[in-house]
Amino acid sequence: MPDIEIRLTVNGRKFARRCAPHLRLLDFVREELHLTGNKEGCGAGECGTCSMFVNGVLHKSCLLPVAKAQDAEIVTVEGLAREDELTILQRAFHKAGASQCGYCIPGMVMAATATLRRNPHADLEEIKEGLGGNICRCTGYQKIFAAVELARDVMNGALPATALEEETYRGSYIGASVRRLDAPSKVSGALRYAADMTMPNMLHMQVLRSPMPHARIAALDVSEAATMAGVETVLTCNDVPGVDNYGVFIDDQPVMARGVVRYVGEGIAAVVAENPLIARAALAKIKVRFEELPAVFDAEEAMQPGAPQLHDAYPGNVCKHTKIRKGDVERGFAESDLIVEETYETQAIEHAYLEPEAGLAYLDADGTVTVQAPDQNITHHRHMLARILNRPINTVRLIMSPVGGGFGGKEDMLYQGMLALAAIKTRRPVRYVFTREESFIASAKRHPFRIRYRMGLRKDGRILATSMYMIADGGAYAMSGPGVMNKAAILGAGPYAIPNVRMDAICVYTNNTPAGAMRSFGAFQSEFSTEAHLDLCAEKLGMDPIELRRVNAMRDGAITHTQAQLGSVSLLRTIEAAAQAARWAPGEPHRQTRGEQRPDLGGNDTRKPCTLGARLARITTPANTVGSASERKAVQT
Amino acid sequence: MLTYDQYLTPRSLAEAFEAIGRFGAAARVVAGATDVLPWAREGRAGDVHYAAVIDVSRIPELCGVELRGERVRLGANTTIAAFLANPVLVEHAPVLKHCAVWFADDQIREQATLAGNLVNASPAADATPAMLAMNSVLTLYSSANGQVRTRSVPLDEFVLGPGQTRLQPGELVGSIECDSMAGYGAAFEKVGHRRSLVISTVCVAALVRLDFAQRDFDDVRIAVAAVGPVPTRLTECEAFLQGKPVQPDVIRGAAELAADRVQSRTRREYRREVLVNFVERSITDALAELGISVSSASATKEVQHA
Numbered sequence: 001m002p003d004i005e006i007r008l009t010v011n012g013r014k015f016a017r018r019c020a021p022h023l024r025l026l027d028f029v030r031e032e033l034h035l036t037g038n039k040e041g042c043g044a045g046e047c048g049t050c051s052m053f054v055n056g057v058l059h060k061s062c063l064l065p066v067a068k069a070q071d072a073e074i075v076t077v078e079g080l081a082r083e084d085e086l087t088i089l090q091r092a093f094h095k096a097g098a099s100q101c102g103y104c105i106p107g108m109v110m111a112a113t114a115t116l117r118r119n120p121h122a123d124l125e126e127i128k129e130g131l132g133g134n135i136c137r138c139t140g141y142q143k144i145f146a147a148v149e150l151a152r153d154v155m156n157g158a159l160p161a162t163a164l165e166e167e168t169y170r171g172s173y174i175g176a177s178v179r180r181l182d183a184p185s186k187v188s189g190a191l192r193y194a195a196d197m198t199m200p201n202m203l204h205m206q207v208l209r210s211p212m213p214h215a216r217i218a219a220l221d222v223s224e225a226a227t228m229a230g231v232e233t234v235l236t237c238n239d240v241p242g243v244d245n246y247g248v249f250i251d252d253q254p255v256m257a258r259g260v261v262r263y264v265g266e267g268i269a270a271v272v273a274e275n276p277l278i279a280r281a282a283l284a285k286i287k288v289r290f291e292e293l294p295a296v297f298d299a300e301e302a303m304q305p306g307a308p309q310l311h312d313a314y315p316g317n318v319c320k321h322t323k324i325r326k327g328d329v330e331r332g333f334a335e336s337d338l339i340v341e342e343t344y345e346t347q348a349i350e351h352a353y354l355e356p357e358a359g360l361a362y363l364d365a366d367g368t369v370t371v372q373a374p375d376q377n378i379t380h381h382r383h384m385l386a387r388i389l390n391r392p393i394n395t396v397r398l399i400m401s402p403v404g405g406g407f408g409g410k411e412d413m414l415y416q417g418m419l420a421l422a423a424i425k426t427r428r429p430v431r432y433v434f435t436r437e438e439s440f441i442a443s444a445k446r447h448p449f450r451i452r453y454r455m456g457l458r459k460d461g462r463i464l465a466t467s468m469y470m471i472a473d474g475g476a477y478a479m480s481g482p483g484v485m486n487k488a489a490i491l492g493a494g495p496y497a498i499p500n501v502r503m504d505a506i507c508v509y510t511n512n513t514p515a516g517a518m519r520s521f522g523a524f525q526s527e528f529s530t531e532a533h534l535d536l537c538a539e540k541l542g543m544d545p546i547e548l549r550r551v552n553a554m555r556d557g558a559i560t561h562t563q564a565q566l567g568s569v570s571l572l573r574t575i576e577a578a579a580q581a582a583r584w585a586p587g588e589p590h591r592q593t594r595g596e597q598r599p600d601l602g603g604n605d606t607r608k609p610c611t612l613g614a615r616l617a618r619i620t621t622p623a624n625t626v627g628s629a630s631e632r633k634a635v636q637t
Numbered sequence: 638m639l640t641y642d643q644y645l646t647p648r649s650l651a652e653a654f655e656a657i658g659r660f661g662a663a664a665r666v667v668a669g670a671t672d673v674l675p676w677a678r679e680g681r682a683g684d685v686h687y688a689a690v691i692d693v694s695r696i697p698e699l700c701g702v703e704l705r706g707e708r709v710r711l712g713a714n715t716t717i718a719a720f721l722a723n724p725v726l727v728e729h730a731p732v733l734k735h736c737a738v739w740f741a742d743d744q745i746r747e748q749a750t751l752a753g754n755l756v757n758a759s760p761a762a763d764a765t766p767a768m769l770a771m772n773s774v775l776t777l778y779s780s781a782n783g784q785v786r787t788r789s790v791p792l793d794e795f796v797l798g799p800g801q802t803r804l805q806p807g808e809l810v811g812s813i814e815c816d817s818m819a820g821y822g823a824a825f826e827k828v829g830h831r832r833s834l835v836i837s838t839v840c841v842a843a844l845v846r847l848d849f850a851q852r853d854f855d856d857v858r859i860a861v862a863a864v865g866p867v868p869t870r871l872t873e874c875e876a877f878l879q880g881k882p883v884q885p886d887v888i889r890g891a892a893e894l895a896a897d898r899v900q901s902r903t904r905r906e907y908r909r910e911v912l913v914n915f916v917e918r919s920i921t922d923a924l925a926e927l928g929i930s931v932s933s934a935s936a937t938k939e940v941q942h943a
């Protein structure tokens with residue numbers, strides 16, 4: 001492998017290193033210099049977690065070949081704070097609660113720094129534009145904007161420096177703004193996520209993934225890959241010593257495909273090598289002979305007789321059917337003045353946490369295997385790993401690394417088994433970092449639902465009967481699916497007092513990407529349809545949709561459809577507050593108007609659509625045709 | 638992942654052609670690399686290896702912006718950031734600054750080049766319609782027997798289809814020359830899934846000049862992208878407006894001629910509606926830049942997101 005000499009100044013220090021010619025600036029800074037404050041979120045210039053200053057101009061370092069930055073002056077997030085003192089911007093991020101998972105924050109701080117350097121008086125619109133290339137999945141951006149405005153005002157003297165200090169405790173934390181304990185480590189880049197961790201003698205793992213949605217693995221030959229220079233080992237299902245069958249509710253998943261692949265992206269073999277490049281080259285040498293099997297991509301089709309079967313233990317592909325029966329639904333319908341039927345569909349959703357999956361596994365001197373990964377359910381993962389590895393549980397340890405966004409997507413175990421096996425087999429630390437694309441194809445999604453809704457109501461709006469028949473596409477493995485079905489069935493009919501309820505939530509295996517846990521865990525899909533359906537019913541009844549909800553709302557002491565006795569129920573107060581905040585005008589045909597005609601838009605507390613060109617306005621002002629000095633410097637033309 | 642054995646940064650055209658000659662098809666030219674790096678990833682080209690990557694961004698002959706009489710010469714390496722920051726461009730190519738604010742984000746604009754955008758030949762390339770509207774001509778360099786050869790290709794003939802241009806193997810874009818549009822009102826409209834970092838679903842570039850009395854259209858240039866395989870000029874709209882009075886119904890009439898230009902296979906109806914409204918709004922916005930306001934009910938109509 002040829003190499004080149006790279007000479008750079010990074011955070012004021014000069015470096016000269018020989019490295020592989022194809023490294024990007026991001027790789028060089030993170031892997032060669034071990035400055036891991038800036039992250040890799042997408043590798044394609046989209047997310048901004050890698051934003052760094054190059055000769056004073058902010059760049060996405062994942063799009064910069066390091067050789068392009070030869071002789072340049074680089075500033076990473078580590079270079080902002082001087083002698084342990086955070087910058088005003090970093091302190092403002094801390095104060096405003098702008099960091100949540102923290103993975104986007106180093107890049108965000110860099111973009112905010114660039115924005116205020118360009119114009120110390122940037123208004124909100126210009127700040128938004130300046131952060132336009134940086135994505136955050138947690139905050140909804142409001143607190144980030146608040147932080148940048150706070151910093152701007154402190155820098156300009158419009159606010160005193162004390163505005164950055166923690167609010168004094170006034171006897172209660174409720175209603176107070178409390179700073180996060182871990183925020184300083186996030187705004188400075190000091191916090192280490194799994195992909196930031198290194199150990200001496202560490203190996204790197206890459207995984208061969210199925211290009212087929214459903215196929216028998218007729219032959220799998222890893223011999224050529226395994227004998228390549230720099231390859232330490234190649235793992236397949238044959239390396240699993242214990243029970244190669246795990247899951248949250250149903251044990252149906254192997255660590256790596258065992259004889260058959262059931263979705264595009266399923267892991268087949270893992271190469272462990274001296275560096276990721278060798279590991280990737282070895283993946284190309286693995287020979288797999290697939291015998292294609294008929295595949296099914298629609299949950300209802302998968303339930304039909306004759307459909308391709310995914311798991312022997314679940315004929316008909318139904319992996320879970322949750323039923324709730326309360327009262328007599330048919331009688332309720334018979335007594336209704338109005339019956340409204342509709343079918344609702346929701347789509348698969350990727351969590352898109354900014355931190356792609358990553359993990360580091362190693363053996364302790366006493367033989368204990370440790371996996372550090374951003375797992376949202378370490379105790380459960382530890383139990384599953386002990387069975388997979390056929391080890392006593394006291395020799396299996398899981399350490400939860402900071403989760404750079406999860407939203408449920410890091411609850412379902414996916415790659416930890418391969419990592420643990422790799423560490424045990426090689427007796428060396430092994431790290432595995434997903435690419436963004438890999439995270440998309442391999443990780444669990446939100447279940448897409450198809451919901452047949454039937455609701456019976458009296459003329460006065462009272463709901464007499466609800467029937468929801470929900471079919472969820474669970475993809476190739478059950479994962480959190482059964483729990484998601486339970487939640488959908490328990491909560492789906494909404495917080496409404498309904499005498500007769502029939503709920504069916506059915507999770508079906510298909511050859512799609514597995515679905516798993518995601519924010520609200522099934523309640524989102526089902527309650528979305530309930531609220532949409534109530535709007536429809538209100539329209540048919542000629543009733544105000546808020547009023548319809550008021551009529552049916554559960555009240556203090558209500559008993560839920562699953563016979564839970566509630567104490568205080570805040571639904572009515574919530575509806576009231578929401579209607580007021582939205583300036584809801586009963587009887588307005590809201591659903592028919594859009595855009596500027598909507599009476600509830602444009603007032604206090606509503607957000608204007610974002611605009612572009614804040615700086616354009618400055619350029620076209622005759623007094624300032626050229627832009628700031630930094631803009632001029634930025635352009636070499 | 639993109640890998641290569643050598644990264645060459647030639648400092649002259651001669652050095653560049655020496656490298657191009659030495660490696661031939663085993664080398665890849667990059668300028669900003671903002672198209673090439675994301676292209677070599679899973680789901681697109683996958684892992685790609687070159688013997689050499691030739692970075693043309695430091696070749697002086699490919700740099701610089703210069704006014705040459707009635708024409709403006711933009712070096713191939715002109716960054717999108719320069720559209721906003723270079724005084725010659727701000728004055729003589731006013732549509733570019735509007736294009737720039739919609740282009741990627743601040744950071745990518747510092748790196749992304751004009752030639753890269755044209756050569757990449759995406760149907761949704763944002764700079765291409767802006768340059769089309771200014772009658773651009775590319776100067777291409779090649780090398781034969783140690784001599785640098787030059788030829789010119791008008792931009793409207795250069796892009797042949799998605800990813801396809803008239804650029805020959807071993808040829809470099811040296812510069813792009815366009816009309817000086819000083820005194821024109823300009824506008825750029827774009828819609829995609831979000832505001833920053835987004836591929837256009839429809840985009841429109843417009844430049845407008847009025848006659849001496851400020852009453853009639855004297856010269857209108859409109860170009861569109863993302864509605865067909867190649868960005869194009871809306872010559873029929875331009876001809877319709879020529880010499881007509883500045884009135885809302887005239888502008889609307891011109892805009893409606895654009896509807897049939899949508900050739901995309903997806904979201905046709907949506908694109909037709911947006912394109913017509915965008916043509917109307919871009920002319921209105923360009924007039925506004927000249928200090929002329931045309932009130933029109935549909936011009937302010939909210940453009941719904943794709």
Ligand SMILES: Cc1cc2nc3c(=O)[nH]c(=O)nc-3n(C[C@H](O)[C@H](O)[C@H](O)COP(=O)(O)OP(=O)(O)OC[C@H]3O[C@@H](n4cnc5c(N)ncnc54)[C@H](O)[C@@H]3O)c2cc1C
Pocket residue numbers: 044045046665666667668669670671672673674675693699713714739740741742745748749750751752753754755756757761762763764804808809810811834835836837
């Ligand atoms: C996150 C992101 C957002 C983006 N947003 C937008 C957007 O909003 N609008 C838009 O239009 N594009 C967008 N792009 C695409 C890209 O940034 C532009 O097309 C850019 O102009 C490409 O220029 P470059 O110099 O980086 O090209 P490069 O990647 O360096 O090159 C692109 C192609 O041009 C060739 N080339 C470059 N210079 C020359 C030359 N002088 N002679 C011959 N061939 C040459 C290269 O060989 C290559 O084939 C985006 C890209 C990313 C990653």
